[in-house]
Amino acid sequence: MIKINIDQERCKGCRLCVIVCPKDIIIMSEHLNSAGYHPAIKIEEKEKDCIACGKCYQMCPEVAIEINKE
Amino acid sequence: MKKLFSYPDSLKKARFSYCPGCGHGIVHRLLAEVIDEFKIREKTIGIAPVGCAVFAYHYWNFDVTEAAHGRPPAVATGIKRVLPDRIVFTYQGDGDLASIGAAEILHAANRGENITVIFINNAIYGMTGGQMAPTTLIGQKTWTSPGGRKAELSGYPMKISEALGQLDGVHYIERVAVNNPENVLKAKKAIKKAFKNQIANKGFSLVEVLSMCPVGWAVTSVEALRWIEEKLIPVYPLGVIRDKSKST
Numbered sequence A: 001m002i003k004i005n006i007d008q009e010r011c012k013g014c015r016l017c018v019i020v021c022p023k024d025i026i027i028m029s030e031h032l033n034s035a036g037y038h039p040a041i042k043i044e045e046k047e048k049d050c051i052a053c054g055k056c057y058q059m060c061p062e063v064a065i066e067i068n069k070e
Numbered sequence B: 001m002k003k004l005f006s007y008p009d010s011l012k013k014a015r016f017s018y019c020p021g022c023g024h025g026i027v028h029r030l031l032a033e034v035i036d037e038f039k040i041r042e043k044t045i046g047i048a049p050v051g052c053a054v055f056a057y058h059y060w061n062f063d064v065t066e067a068a069h070g071r072p073p074a075v076a077t078g079i080k081r082v083l084p085d086r087i088v089f090t091y092q093g094d095g096d097l098a099s100i101g102a103a104e105i106l107h108a109a110n111r112g113e114n115i116t117v118i119f120i121n122n123a124i125y126g127m128t129g130g131q132m133a134p135t136t137l138i139g140q141k142t143w144t145s146p147g148g149r150k151a152e153l154s155g156y157p158m159k160i161s162e163a164l165g166q167l168d169g170v171h172y173i174e175r176v177a178v179n180n181p182e183n184v185l186k187a188k189k190a191i192k193k194a195f196k197n198q199i200a201n202k203g204f205s206l207v208e209v210l211s212m213c214p215v216g217w218a219v220t221s222v223e224a225l226r227w228i229e230e231k232l233i234p235v236y237p238l239g240v241i242r243d244k245s246k247s248t
């Protein structure tokens, strides 16, 4: 199973991962991190749709995303 | 657990000081991945610029020194000549490389120094708050061209990679962009080639990266991706500008 991990403290809420994900798995959250940004989060129920294409990882300017296989 | 896409060893865990959506972070990661893949972390020396990337030494997990504005190619020349077994690269913005450091890059390229140059073209002076750079587009509004850049007053967007590509000392120059995942992968390939050339003692290699500066362009992070596609790439076309290994 593919696991998406988005570091809530590194994220600066730029949305680049949201727009490149072909499976619409990532959205912006309502909460704030300690730097005052709304970090990106995965939709838990959609994580199983992830095809591990790595597009979100490639576009993240903060290197906040990791994709692993369990 | 198998890591498919994960944080590279050559990056420290420090958080970047860049604005949201800034291209510098993507290029920092690509460099770190390339250095990991060549297993050269212990013998790499980077030269950080003056500009938004001035703190690059806080982020990369290998030796990095700092040079005065525009002078990284001169510092890299000295380091590489004294320590020829090290892998030496400069990381420079367009203000740093094409304006204040125009002489240093020109002569390092002409001498064919065996170094790698990563040139971040975001068409603006980012760090100082968004003034016109030599690379700024005609009509582009900046704090020092409030009515848009005019050629009569400030000349034309400087295609410095094409100019350097005329020099016989240059081995390889390619222009890439980081505005979509496909281009990011192409950018990594070019950076990898520029390091491989140095490892094989081929001489001077430069990769120009068209990189987002949403704050300087006064657009959102997402709009900045489109800005590169629609505004920057037509003026600064992507692709190989010079490759001696192909011409001989």
Ligand SMILES: Cc1ncc(C[n+]2csc(CCOP(=O)(O)OP(=O)(O)O)c2C)c(N)n1
Binding pocket: B049, B050, B051, B052, B053, B069, B092, B093, B094, B095, B096, B097, B100, B120, B122, B124, B125, B126, B127, B128, B133
């Ligand atoms: C000798 C000198 N002149 C001017 C400056 C002011 N200065 C600092 S950063 C900068 C512009 C950097 O722009 P660029 O190289 O395009 O990098 P960016 O910040 O856009 O990444 C300038 C002019 C300086 N630090 N030193």
Ligand code: SF4
Binding pocket: A004, A020, A021, A022, A023, A024, A025, A026, A049, A050, A051, A052, A053, A054, A055, A056, A057, A067
């Ligand atoms: S790896 Fe691909 S499919 Fe999975 S979350 Fe990232 S962009 Fe979406």
Ligand code: SF4
Binding pocket: A006, A010, A011, A012, A013, A014, A015, A016, A017, A018, A039, A040, A059, A060, A061, A062, A063, A064, A065
């Ligand atoms: S691309 Fe990175 S920094 Fe931007 S919203 Fe996504 S996780 Fe956050």
Ligand code: SF4
Binding pocket: B017, B018, B019, B021, B022, B023, B024, B052, B122, B126, B127, B212, B213, B214, B215, B216
């Ligand atoms: S000013 Fe531009 S180049 Fe500098 S950190 Fe912000 S977005 Fe990046």
